Amino acid sequence: MTKSQHRPAPQSDLPNRPTADARAAALGVLERLDSRPATLDSILENEAAMIDALPRRDRALFNQLVYGVLRWRLRLDAVISAHASRPLKKIAPNLRNILRLGLFQIRFLDRIPASAAVNTTVALAKTHRASKAAGFVNAVLRSALREPGRDGLPDADADPVGHLSVSQSMPRWLVARWIDRLGPDEAALLCESVNTIPPTILRCNGLKNNLAELMAALEPDAERVEPIKAVPGALQLIRPRRAIHRMQAFADGRFSVQDGAAQLISLLLDPKPGETVLDACAGLGGKTTHLAQLMENQGHVVALDHVPAKLVRLEKEAGRMRLAIIETRRTDLNRPIDPSDFPRFDRILLDAPCSGLGVLRRNPDAKWSSFKKDIAGFARRQVRFLEHLAPLVKKQGTLVFADCSMEPEENESVVKQFLKKHPNFAISANKAITEKTVLPFMGADGFFRTAPHTHHMDGFFAARLTRMC
Numbered sequence: 001m002t003k004s005q006h007r008p009a010p011q012s013d014l015p016n017r018p019t020a021d022a023r024a025a026a027l028g029v030l031e032r033l034d035s036r037p038a039t040l041d042s043i044l045e046n047e048a049a050m051i052d053a054l055p056r057r058d059r060a061l062f063n064q065l066v067y068g069v070l071r072w073r074l075r076l077d078a079v080i081s082a083h084a085s086r087p088l089k090k091i092a093p094n095l096r097n098i099l100r101l102g103l104f105q106i107r108f109l110d111r112i113p114a115s116a117a118v119n120t121t122v123a124l125a126k127t128h129r130a131s132k133a134a135g136f137v138n139a140v141l142r143s144a145l146r147e148p149g150r151d152g153l154p155d156a157d158a159d160p161v162g163h164l165s166v167s168q169s170m171p172r173w174l175v176a177r178w179i180d181r182l183g184p185d186e187a188a189l190l191c192e193s194v195n196t197i198p199p200t201i202l203r204c205n206g207l208k209n210n211l212a213e214l215m216a217a218l219e220p221d222a223e224r225v226e227p228i229k230a231v232p233g234a235l236q237l238i239r240p241r242r243a244i245h246r247m248q249a250f251a252d253g254r255f256s257v258q259d260g261a262a263q264l265i266s267l268l269l270d271p272k273p274g275e276t277v278l279d280a281c282a283g284l285g286g287k288t289t290h291l292a293q294l295m296e297n298q299g300h301v302v303a304l305d306h307v308p309a310k311l312v313r314l315e316k317e318a319g320r321m322r323l324a325i326i327e328t329r330r331t332d333l334n335r336p337i338d339p340s341d342f343p344r345f346d347r348i349l350l351d352a353p354c355s356g357l358g359v360l361r362r363n364p365d366a367k368w369s370s371f372k373k374d375i376a377g378f379a380r381r382q383v384r385f386l387e388h389l390a391p392l393v394k395k396q397g398t399l400v401f402a403d404c405s406m407e408p409e410e411n412e413s414v415v416k417q418f419l420k421k422h423p424n425f426a427i428s429a430n431k432a433i434t435e436k437t438v439l440p441f442m443g444a445d446g447f448f449r450t451a452p453h454t455h456h457m458d459g460f461f462a463a464r465l466t467r468m469c
């Protein structure tokens with residue numbers, strides 16, 4: 001493998017002279033991820049002050065190291081196995097992370113000279129509870145440098161699944177599943193796209209400014225800002241010059257950060273001003289605020305979640321965007337809903353909890369924490385949530401089921417199970433969908449799908465159902 005083969009696109013200026021702080025901070029995050037059941041997002045959120053305090057160049061390196069090591073973990077581990085004098089399992093977790101950090105710089109980051117990658121990694125071992133292993137770290141990294149071709153990849157003919165899994169650093173069970181469903185060529189493209197650095201996509205708040213005004217406002221904040229043709233109101237921020245929360249246009253509520261596929265889900269629901277709309281798994285409100293925007297801040301949006309802290313943040317977000325029609329309600333959808341507690345809704349969005357296998361580009365840590373068996377559990381919960389929500393949909397009303405997964409068990413099969421028990425609902429015909437923007441993403445079966453390798457967006461699935469009677 002050469003660096004250029006799989007080199008991630010630079011996120012912003014990288015330091016020519018690496019610093020110890022970025023590496024130590026990255027190691028701290030990787031260790032925390034190993035030691036507790038938390039997501040990378042939640043750890044980065046807890047560490048926001050520390051990350052903010054890093055000089056800008058160190059922050060760029062920190063991000064590259066954390067995301068790069070998580071993205072390429074399986075491949076880096078194969079390199080460790082090929083060059084270490086003891087099996088991977090016998091290497092302590094913190095030492096494994098130190099080696100991964102060093103090897104990632106050697107194999108994937110052009111701007112860091114090999115000698116600097118080795119020296120700083122050995123120094124990291126000395127200062128981070130692995131001083132006795134500094135010689136071992138030095139030996140592994142120097143061996144990997146001497147023999148760049150010895151990377152421990154399984155033979156492509158004898159073990160095609162293992163080869164794709166290790167070369168693309170994807171869990172073996174997921175690669176086997178994707179090859180079965182898509183064939184080897186498309187599965188390889190999908191794996192490659194999952195390993196690309198996802199773009200930063202914004203959603204214009206049309207109630208505060210139009211796209212041209214927002215682009216002008218963002219000029220000082222990024223090298224370039226480009227509209228996304230397939231998604232009206234979406235922009236890509238190229239090489240941002242500062243963190244999003246430091247941008248004036250953000251403070252002024254002129255945009256939100258949201259992938260194009262997620263924006264299309266709200267467009268598929270297509271809420272109108274004056275309607276009564278339910279966002280049934282609202283989370284932090286990424287889609288809730290979009291729905292209120294599309295409704296021109298007229299009508300009523302009820303946002304549900306079972307986590308009160310998320311609803312508090314959702315309210316803050318609605319305030320930032322000056323959206324006044326959102327009401328939050330803490331509700332556990334695992335339990336049947338008392339219909340007298342709620343109005344009947346013109347439209348309901350269920351953006352259901354799922355395996356998240358469609359957003360691995362953005363959450364590479366989830367590659368190593370999602371398991372095949374989880375998918376069946378998510379699917380059962382999704383059917384349960386749909387059943388509990390069905391009585392709240394008005395006659396001729398719309399129910400959109402969506403999730404950020406491309407796996408049929410938690411997508412098509414959930415909808416089919418629901419429809420079997422609820423013959424009063426039907427998949428809305430594509431010709432009945434007035435929001436034309438979503439039509440290119442609708443299959444002949446009436447389901448909405450996006451994928452990173454075909455649309456350069458997150459992988460989402462959605463079904464738009466109409467309550468007939």
Ligand SMILES: C[S@@+](CC[C@H](N)C(=O)[O-])C[C@H]1O[C@@H](n2cnc3c(N)ncnc32)[C@H](O)[C@@H]1O
Pocket residue numbers: 262280281282283284285286287288304305306307310331332333334351352353354
């Ligand atoms: C995919 S996320 C929603 C993301 C959100 N719609 C957005 O666009 O930002 C799923 C949400 O379902 C919520 N959830 C999970 N189990 C739930 C339950 N039993 N009742 C209500 N909400 C639940 C989670 O807290 C999470 O916020």
